[in-house]
Structures are given as C-alpha cells and as structure tokens.
Amino acid sequence: MTHSTDPDLTDRNQQLFERAQALIPGGVNSPVRAFRAVGGTPRFIERARGAHMWDANGQRYIDYIGSWGPMILGHGHPAVVEAVQKAALEGFSFGAPTEREVELAEAIIAQVPSMEMIRLVSSGTEAGMSAIRLARGATGRPKIIKFNGCYHGHADSLLVKAGSGLATFGHATSAGVPPEVVQHTLVLEYNDVAQLEQAFALHGPDVACVIMEPIAGNMNFVRASTAFMQRARELCTAHGALLILDEVMTGFRVALGGAQSLYAQQIPGFRPDLTVLGKVIGGGMPLAAFGGPRAVMEQLAPLGPVYQAGTLSGNPVATACGLATLHEITQPGFYDRLAARTRALMDGLKNAARAAGVPFATDSEGGMFGFFLMDELPQNYPQVLTTDGARFNRLFHGLLERGVYVAPALYEAGFVSSAHTDEDIEQTIEAARSVFESLSK
Known part of the structure; x- marks a missing residue:
C-alpha cells in the first residue's frame, strides 16, 4: 500500500x-x-x-537510528531474513533448550575473551539487572556504584540520580521506586577518578560491583577515558568488587570484541568481570545476554543460589537472527x-x-x-x-x-x-x- x-x-x-x-x-x-x-x-x-x-x-x-543500534547490517539483510524465515517455520518458542542457543553462546564467547559462560535473556534491562543480582550474590555485598548519565535499563535500583554527597546514596528518578530500593545505589560522575577513589575509600567493603557503559550512549556519545577505566579496574580488584561493563549498545557495534577489546589494547591484561550484551547479538530481535568467568556464572541457578529465569530466553527465532548477524559481521x-x-x-x-x-x-x-x-x-x-x-x-x-x-x-x-x-x-x-x-x- x-x-x-x-x-x-x-x-x-x-x-x-x-x-x-x-x-x-x-x-x-x-x-x-x-x-x-x-x-x-x-x-x-x-x-x-x-x-x-x-x-x-x-x-x-x-x-x-537502526532500531537504536541492532541493525548493523541495515534492514532486511537477505541472509538474516532467510535464517529467520527458516527458524519461524520450525517453531516460534519451545520452552526447552535448542542447539542454536549453544551455537550463539559459542559465537559470542569466541569473540569476547572475558566471557567463559553466558546466559541468554530477552532484553538489555533484564540482562543488566540480572548481572547486578549475580554480582551481589557472588560477593555477598549490597551496594553498587553507577555513573550519572549511564543507562542500564529500567530496573528499580538503577533509576537513580546522585545524592548530596559521597556519604549518601542515590534518589529515585521514577515514581514507583521506594527510597529503600535505591538506598544501596551510589551515583558518581563519569570520568571522575578522584570521586571513584573516594567512594571506594568510604564504602569499599560493601561494594558488590561497579557498572558502567564504556561508551555512554545515553549521553549521546561519551567515552570513558583510559585512566578512568584503568582505575575502575584497579579499585574493583583491590576491594573485591566486580567490574560490570554494560555493552548492550557497544557490544559488536564499536568493534568485534566490543569496547572492552579497545581498552584491552591500552590497558595490559584488562578484562571486566561481567559483560552485559544486547542489540547487535539479536540482530533486531528481542535478545540480550550477560556473562563472565565460569566461577562467577556458576553462581546462577540451577547450579548456584542466584535465581534468574525467562520463558522466552534463547528464543529460537531470535537466536537464528543473532547467529546470522554475527556470521556476517565476523567477515x-x-x-x-x-x-x-x-x-x-x-x-x-x-x-x-x-x-x-x-x-x-x-x-x-x-x-x-x-x-x-x-x-x-x-x-x-x-x-x-x-x-x-x-x-x-x-x-x-x-x-x-x-x-x-x-x-x-x-x-x-x-x-x-x-x-x-x-x-x-x-x-x-x-x-x-x-x-x-x-x-x-
């Protein structure tokens, strides 16, 4: 028409x-x-x-816009369309494992060395909140650090603006989020090394994780300085906290190995503890993931005490779309x-x-x-x-x-x-x- x-x-x-x-x-x-x-x-x-x-x-x-990032091949790439059509004919959803889930996990892990195991989910918000829950469960600590202007989805504990000082925690930026839900979220300024050091000096033993976008795509485009990223890694290691890189936007978008591969070229031995992915890995379908070292990921149910589940996780049509997309961009x-x-x-x-x-x-x-x-x-x-x-x-x-x-x-x-x-x-x-x-x- x-x-x-x-x-x-x-x-x-x-x-x-x-x-x-x-x-x-x-x-x-x-x-x-x-x-x-x-x-x-x-x-x-x-x-x-x-x-x-x-x-x-x-x-x-x-x-x-490209659907806010996923359409790295443009719309309707013939190989991707063919893969999706074939998968749709086989079935939309099974609520049971499929081979393509394994293949997609293998394809992602092959390009992101910091990830030894991965859990597929359906959205970036779901992946981000699950990674934070895993960090808290793995460390046994309550507090998290995030940065002003970085967006990690609309989970309650992440809809937060800065408090009045480093000794206080954030304030909810959305109605419907009780103050006690965000009382353990500390919001700092992006690229401020001194403030990050002070936050760890005050709260280090209680910090489960630092979560950040390596390139903040919800401030338009602001990249973390090498010094800031390196110090975040050092402080997390020194205090036993996990460094989570939210690469929902940057993963497979800025480089084949994500933004973390670019920082690894500048910071010897650099790796995040957990990585959050989305957008490109689904090729435009609802699909996201989080992953990291085996010892941390095995804290997830059904192996460990940290619960996470999803009816449509690893959806067979979405994984077909993601696999076909990854095949093209790895050429x-x-x-x-x-x-x-x-x-x-x-x-x-x-x-x-x-x-x-x-x-x-x-x-x-x-x-x-x-x-x-x-x-x-x-x-x-x-x-x-x-x-x-x-x-x-x-x-x-x-x-x-x-x-x-x-x-x-x-x-x-x-x-x-x-x-x-x-x-x-x-x-x-x-x-x-x-x-x-x-x-x-």
Missing part, C-alpha cells in the same frame, strides 16, 4: 499518533519515540530496507569498512557545521557515533547538559524534513550500518549543510 506525500492530504502519522494516544500512554511503547524532547509528531514506520525506512505517509528517510574487513563510513559521515557533518559557523564536536567508534553542538567533546553528564537544546531541535527537524532520521533526543547516540552507501552519506551531509546555514542566521 502506498501513500501520497502530498502535504495537502491528511497526515497519517498524526492520525496514527492520535489513535495511539487514546490507547497507549503517551502514544508510544518507549518514551523517547514520542518526540517529547524535540516536539512534533513521531513518525510511524511502515517498512524498512537497507539504510532506509518509510513512514505512514510514504516518506523515505536515511536511517541513523574480514567488516569493521574497517564500517568505521570508515562512520568517520566520513562525522567529518562531513563537522566541516559543514564549521563552514556555517555552528559549534560542532563529534566522536565515533566502529558504527556508533555522537555529535554535540559544542566546541569540545563533553566528558560527563553535567557537561552534556550545557549543549544548546533549542538549536539541536531545529537541527533535528531540519534533517527530518530533508529525509534524514537521527535520534529525536539530544542525549542519544547514532548508528551507521554496512548498508549505508557513499550516496547516503553525501545526501546526509548535503542536507545538514542546508540546515546548518539556517542555524547560523
């Missing part, structure tokens, strides 16, 4: 949004989709192929080509912004990128908050009107897929050049 893009006709996106708002809170099933941060009507997507997707009006967009040269395409986009946007006199700073790794309407890259969440939100909203809508779909929020990273062509990149840069010129006036 095709829909005219004639602006005089009724906007089907608006029609659908009005219907949705009567039935679904905010009209969306995940808050950032609502366009609340940027204003306007969310686009209801009907289909996607390669690097493009089409909304309910038939408008085509160059897609830099020689895949990440070199993906990173080069991403850098070309960032360089083009930076040059276009600067030619128009608009402050613009970028960073990228593999197929993940971020940009800020600032002169320099921020290092933590308070610095991210100083960016020009109103100008970003104008940039977002200017790009959207020109057929370029970036994240509808200032604080979200972007993603390039192997399906993006030179022409897609050039069209994006040209669209941005036009918008930057309007922003400079």
